[in-house]
Structures are given as C-alpha cells and as structure tokens.
Amino acid sequence: MPPVIHPFNPGRRAMLAGGLAAGGLWSIGQSARAASPDGLPQPPSVVSNPPRQWGTDAPVTPLPDPDILVLDPSFGNLAYANASLKLAWRGGGWLEGPAWCSEGRFLLLSDTIRAVQYRYLWENGAVSLFRSPSYHSNGNIFDNEGRLVSCEHGLRRVVRWEHDGSCRVLADRYNGAPLNSPNDLAVHPDGSIWFTDPGYGDTIVEGHPDAPGNPANREGVERWNLDGEVMTEFGGSRRQEDHVFRIDPATGEVKAVLTEKQLPDPNGIAFSPDGRIVYVISDGPGPGQDGHGGDGRIHAADVAGSEVRNLRPFADMMLNGHAMVPDGMRTDIFGNLWCGANGPLGLCGVVVYNPHGHMIGRIRLPRGVSNLTFGGPKRDVVFMCAGDTLFTLQVNTQGAAPS
Template sequence: MSAQMPLFDDAEVSPLVLSRRAAIATGFGFACLMRRNASAAATATPSGSVSPASVVSQPARQWGAGAPPAYLPDPDVIVLDPSFHDLTYFAAPIRRLWDQGGWLEGPAWSSEGRFLVLSDVIQSKALRYIWETGEITQFRPEGYAANGNCFDFDGRLVVCEDFFRRVVRWEHDGSVKVLADSFDGKGLNSPNDIVPHPDGSLWFTDPGYGDNITEGHADAPGGPANRDGRLRWNIGRELIGEIGGTKRQSDHVFRIDPDGSVKAVLQEVDLHDPNGLCFSPDYKKLYIVSTPKGPGQSIGGDQAIHVYDVNGSTLGPGQVFADMRLNGVQMNPDGIRVDVFGNLWCGASGPLGLCGVFVFNPAGKLIGRLRLPQGCSNLTFGGPKRDHLFMCAANSLFVLQVGTQGFAPS
C-alpha cells in the first residue's frame, strides 16, 4: 500500500448512526463526544461541529500508546446495511495492539490456552498474544517462515511452513508430525491457509507465495520461481534435514484425510492462486479466496471469493461469492473467517480508505466494513467468548470487540 494512493469517502450509511442499543446509552455517547471535543485528534469544521479523526481524516487517526481517547461509535466501523449493527458493539473501538512485526499472518485462537498464535512470515517468527497481559511474546525461536495456523478439534496446533513447504502438527506430547510435504511425487509449493473439518480431515491451500527469498525460499535452479538459477535458494536458515519442495508445481487445494493421505480437491485449472479458506458453520460450503499471481506464474487469480458445495470429501462446482470490488476499485482479498450466523469476514488490501475488513452476509451482500490504515492479510475471532476480531495488517495486530462470535475452531 502506498501513502500516495487516493483517499476514499463512503457515501453509504454513516458510521455514526447509532444502533438501538447505542441510542439507550445517549448520555454515554454525549460524554464521549464532549471528551472528543477537547481532543486534538478531533477536527473542527467551519460550522463548529466536530468530526472525529479516522483513517482518512487529516490529520489521520492516531493509534497505540499516547493516542487520544477513541471516538464512539468508531468512525472506521462503517455500516453499509442495518443488519451490521447487530454484529458490532457501539462502545468498542478498533485498537492496535502491536506494531513491531514484519508481515503478520495466520492468527489462530487457543481456547484452552487463552492465547493467540500468529506468524511473522518474513522475520520467520512464531508469536503469541497473551489474553491476560496483552503481551506479544515469542512462541517458538524459529518459525520457518510459517504462514497459516489453526487448532484442530483435539486442540493441536497445525502450521503451514513456507520454508519447508509442508504442513506440520504439534502433538500434545510436544513432538511434531509432518502431515503433508508432497503430492503426486512432487514437493508442495508453500501451504498458505488451513482449516479443520469435524470428520478429522484438514483442508489447505497451496499457492506459491512462499516460493521466494522473502517469505520462504526460491526454487532450485531451473524451477519456475528461479528459472535462471541466480537466486541462492538453499540458504538463510539453520536446517536439520532436507528442505521440502524444491520446484514450484501447479496450485492446488488439498484435503488431508484422517488416514493421512493427501488428495487434491481443486486443481489449478479450477482456481488460480487459492489463498484464504473457511467452512460455513454447517460445513456444507467451503469459501476460498483467489489472489494475484505468485512467483513463477503467468496467470493469476481473479481476486474474488469463491464458494463450493462440500460433498463429503469432494467439492461441487464453484461460483463467485463476492467479486471484491468497491467504489470501482478491485480489492485484494486474503484471509477469511465466518461468524456463528454465517457472515463472512474478509481481510483485504487496496487503496487507503478502502482497505481493511469486508463483511458479507450469507447471501454475499456487503453489509459492513472495518477501515484500517494498512491492508489486512488475515484475521480470526478470539477471546474467551470469541467475540474479539483479531486482524493482522502488515506489521501490526489490531483487535475489535464485536457483537457476534466466531465460528470455532479458528
């Protein structure tokens, strides 16, 4: 995202329209407004009214320690349909918890441990956010450029490791098991996102975004992501054993069966550059994001969210659920999750003023947005009640308490 990109204003429903619950708390809202009047972050208009600082205001909203108190309702929580009011909480502002990352991905909530696991892909760190203290700590000393994470139905952590181009699971006894590192006699690309199914299977996407020196490692010489062999593909980590895949193959969406076998449920011809994915709450649908072309590709995805019927261990024909266009601009979707009502929450990158989180109802209608100062790569619901939306956005971790709950497990 460039600082020179244009700013956009939303002409839809105002973010300051109070919900029925908010109207009951008129006195509270008035007190917040008075406090905001005294804040330097609020901008006085010629008429004397006060406009709260937001992502697109000048000066822009401040974040973190030392920032003025947040205006409520948050001006960057944008209601596009009245139904979105029921999914938000008027007295909760978007908060930035941390901004010392490189490129953050793969947030997953541990209900048992009450912590959030997340990956810093380009710094190859496995991190943890602790609920009780609000600290970000090292989870493991080496993350192997991990990307997506999830906890399975037995509470075990499953990790997509870009550097080793594999999927691993951490067992309850502390050992690690490789679940997938090849298909059809070829190494994987760079497993990206993964979700569990109650039948014991795991479903994951395998685009090639980690097949570069920034997010994993390049191909061996001659591979699609290192055709002329100039990149020194096998340096940068202290390794034990062999690197997994060494040459990029076609993109797939895979299912790891309970017996350990790896099967392709979608081929590259079906969907280019698959990225984020999640099931509907009844597990009858699988949503998958298609994103721009990765290293070694000549054709990229269409930057839309697709939906497929789940037929046991296979998928039916897909269709576009949301084209991810807003105000004439093609956004780039990434990670997705659903809440208990089946609404889909999607992290998106694009111009300042448009990027953040898009929220669709089960019919595919855009009903609300969360505006962030950076594109959102991935997100999940967490907290003891699963009513906090954690958002990874470039080097930062944001959170918003919401009026719904995430569908578990994350």
C-alpha cells in the same frame, strides 16, 4: 504476504501494502475532514484531516468508532457500538496466520519474514517468542482436539504439533512432487484439514525459491542461505500446479479437491459454521508465474464428503469502484464472512459479507489486512494482522470454532 515486489509479480505485492505509501501507520490522512448533511464536521478517521492517531498516547476515539462502517442494518447487530478499534501490538516483520488457543488463552501469530511465531497473551497483551525457527510458517489453526496445525513455506509442508510436543508431518508432497508453499488452512467439522498451496512463499523473504532454472528461480542465482549451497533438499524442486487439498482425518490421505484449472492461485480458505460450504479466495499470480493468475474473488463450493461441488463466485471484492485484494478470512457463528481487504487507503481493512454474498459492513484500517481470526475467552474479539501490526476489535458476535 509480505509487501515485497517480485520481478514476476509486481501488482499483487504492491496492493498488499495497502495504504502504507500514503503516510505511515501512526499518522495517516489524505483528505479534509468530511462534513455531515447538517454541516457539522465528522469525527476523524484514517482518511480525515487531522489524521487519526494510533497507540496508547493517541486522543480518545469518538463512539461509535467512525472507522466501523455499517453498510446494512444487519451489521449493526454484529458491531458493538461501545467498542473502538485498538492497536494491540506493533513489532513484527509481516504478521500472518492468527489462531486462537482456547485452552491456553493466547493468540498465535506467524511472522513469515523473520521465520518465528509469537504468542499474544489475553490477560495483559504481552507478546513473546513462541517458536523459532518456524520455517516461515504462514497459516495456523487449532484443530478439533486443540492441536496446532501450521503451514510452513520454508519446508513446504503442513505439520501438526501433538499434545506431547512432537511434530507430525501431515503433508509435504503430492503425486510424488514437493508442495509449493502451503498458505492457509481450515478445519472441517469432520476433522479433515483443508489447505491451499499457491506459490506465494517461493521467495527468499518468505521461504525459499525453486531449484535453479525453475519458475521462481529462473536464473539459478537465488540460494537458500549464505553457506553457498543451493536449496534443493527440503522440497526445493520446481513449482507444480496450485491446488486446494484435503487431509483425511482417518487415513491421512492428501487429496486435491480443487485444481489450478478450477481455481487458480488459491489463498484464504474458510468453512461455513455447519461445514456445508467451503470458501476459497483466488488471488493474483505468485513468483515465477506468467499471466494474470486468479480473479481476485471469493468463491464458494458445496462440500460433499471429500468432494466439492457447484463451485461458484461468492463475492467480487469490488468497493467504491476499486477491485480490492482479498487474503485471509473467517466466518462467525451466523455464517457471515469476515475477509481481509487490501487496496487504497480509506478502503483497506476488513470487509464483511453475509451468507448471501452481500457486503454488510467494513472495518477501515490504515493498511490492508493479511489475515484475521476471532479470539478471546468468548471468541468475540476480531484479531487483524496488518503488516507488522496487530489490531483488535470487540464485536457482538462470535467466531465459528475452531478459529
């Protein structure tokens, strides 16, 4: 989500900015260079002094990269010691929804603020405009048949782009009411599309607010555009409860698999490689919500056809005494969960959990990560969206397809 502090939700938005306030992207540091047990200085990192620099003109990074942190020996098998973190591109507004197109060999990115999508080419790292407008799209994924499925905040819907170029609306209403702002999605091995529908996109910046008098537009002064018309068509109704939905691959039925009472403010979603477990993040309150919202944890549930059972906490996102804010996540082929973590500088970036919920590794970045995915011809590169910037890391594992 963009780092915009909404009057009804200052806490979550401020946290998503991660370490930005500590000094900027290109030159970031807050503490003296640490010393190893033998008294020798350690290589510079994002919290060292002098600070780590990013970009093509930056000094050569020591290997192994000091910002790839092994917390458990098992992560050493996943991290590639000869690879370092790279700043692949900077120039977006707020990047989200990275999705790898295997056939086209490109990474698709959403820019939720500018309401466009970008294409990052594998061969040369060139970035070009892919779709405009994208109606403030957020989460994206390529389904089991290689078709792009996107969550659109602006039109409050989930759409699929067919092979002939046509657009099919998969979901835009539930129980007769418009959706809130579909956020993230995942494809199950059976072909069903699962997506979360919190209210984080109910803002002018990321989509559009509610109709006048409703939670995300209580004073009725926010408008969809500058033409003087209040946005009531295109799904501009009042906010309904947050849900996690499943779209049936055969019938197209949109079914709520988790309610707001079971899991409030659902955000990122992912499946285990075999599809037997679904992981869902419960985050803070969205625009217009009263109360504390979700619990800031990753939850897991067993998948039984079109139902979920045994919903349970999976990871509390605590790191060095800080409650990190999770966002997007993906699994690798071994069932490890890679999750974007937002919080203080030095802690934010990506955290990695094994299938038992034990944190085994970290990728330390100068700002929090909104979402990530695996890509490249072998699906062995982690692409991480962090504000207006895309970071990459070569790893010794692969993403569980589709990614």
